[in-house]
Amino acid sequence: MTTFNIKYTRQFIGLLGFIMLVFFQACSKESAEVVEEQKSELPDGQEEVTSEQFKLSEMHLVHPEKRDFPASISTTGVIDVPPSDKSVVFASTGGYIKTSNLMEGDFVRKGQVVASIDNPELVAMQQEYLELTQDLNYLGSELERQKLMYEEKITAKKNYLKAQSEYNTTKARHAGLKKQLSLFNVSPTQASRGNFSSTVNIYAPTSGYITKVHITKGSYVAPSTEIMEIVNSDNLQLELTVYEKDVLQIKKDQRILFKIPEMDATYFEAKVHLIGQAIDENRTVRVYGNIDDNRDATFLPGMFIEADIVTEEKSVISLPETAVAEMENTYFVLRLNDKDAEAYTFEQLEVEVGDTKNGFTEIKTKIDTTAQFLDKGAYELIQ
Incomplete structure (x- = not known):
């Protein structure tokens, strides 16, 4: 008896399951038919979005607006x-780099020391300048003495002319050496006092940022070697x-x-x-x-x-580029036709577009500027 009940119970459950399956399939078919019927109610070229979908997809409505769309050459x-405003700094003399603490990107001001070069030969030049300074003082006094003696007929003219020649020659050598020391940024005044230095400072010719550095401390540079570049x-x-x-x-x-x-x-x-x-x-x-x-x-x-x-400057009607959908080289926009608590209905419009600038696309086709258009999601609805 127990075996008989179990057998028929299983058969009953199987039959019940089959009946429920047929029922759900019928309901699903009916539901699909309803959805299809609702879709078919929309005219061709129109799309519908539920209010919930509109909100979840963060869609927006925008008005066409006039914007400046200049004609331009890209x-x-x-x-x-x-x-x-670009300066190249050269070594004024040969020698070894004594100091160089600046790097690319450092800012320097005009007249700031950017490097120093050690050249022992400069000491000999300063010594010669000091000697010429002293000789010039002596030869100047001697020239005055010979001039007076010549005017008083005490000495011959050739002695006066010789003193004048020696003075002028020494004066020219003195002036040339002074100029040379100045080019090396060595003070002639200090040299004439016996304050000698073998170090030459290199100064920034302009204010700006260092963009190139070609030296390192201890490296040798020849005269006119490019040391660095400064850009204002x-x-x-x-x-x-x-x-x-x-x-x-x-x-x-x-x-x-x-x-x-x-x-x-x-x-x-x-x-x-x-x-x-x-x-x-x-x-x-x-x-x-x-x-x-x-x-x-x-x-x-x-x-x-x-x-x-x-x-050329021009003002045109435009929409955000996200409001324009492209399908096989044809462009579409979605204009809002109706809106209620349940859904938004849009009409699909084919448009001719122009340039796109700063996120906006020129709409060449005449459209209603008072209407609202879907700003986001047009491509997904149209395809």
Whole structure:
């Protein structure tokens, strides 16, 4: 009896399960048919988003707006400084580097000691200068004495002329050696007092940042060896490369919008101030621009930039580029048709677009500027 009950109980459970499966399949089919029926209720070219989906997807509605979309020539270049703000420091004499504590990136002021060179031969030059200074004093007195004696007919004219020649020769040697010591940054006044030094200080010719250093302490340098480079970054400029076909559109004082790709998409402004008059082997021309005052920006010489030289100013209707969806080279936007507590209904519009600048796309097709358009998620709804 027990075996019989278990057998039929299992059969009953199996039958019940089959009936429930058939029921759920029927419900699912009915639900799918309802959804399909709801979809089919929307006209072609319209899309619907539930309020919950709109909120969860962080969608937004925007109005078309007029924005400045300048016609421009796209180019690339670097940030640089004028030649007048770039200084190369040379060794004024040969010798061994005694002190050199500066590194690339250090800021120096005009007249600051940037290095010192030890050259024992300078002592001999200073000694000779001292001797010439003393000889010049003696020969000057002797010339005065010979002049008086010649005027009083006490001595021959040749003695006077000889004294004059010796004085002038010594004076020329003295002046030349004084100039030479000054070029070596050695004080002739100290040398004439017997205060000799074998150390030559090298001074910064301008204020700025050190961009190159070619010496180390103890290394030997020959005269006119390049020691370092100093750049004054107060007058940074743009150096742009423009193709020959575009250069005739460029005029002085035109706006330049530029950015540094490695930083972010922020655009800065400059103005054309000089257009090159020679075409190089790549059929390009150099165009230079003065950077506008950007106190919050940090630019360094040598930075690569992307730039647009504005050749014509125009104001156009635009939408955020996230509101424009592209499908097989055709562009669409979604205009809000209806909205209630349950859903948003959008109409799909095909549009002709122009340039994209600073996150906005030019809409060439005439659209209702009072209407609202979906800013985010248009591509996902249209595809």
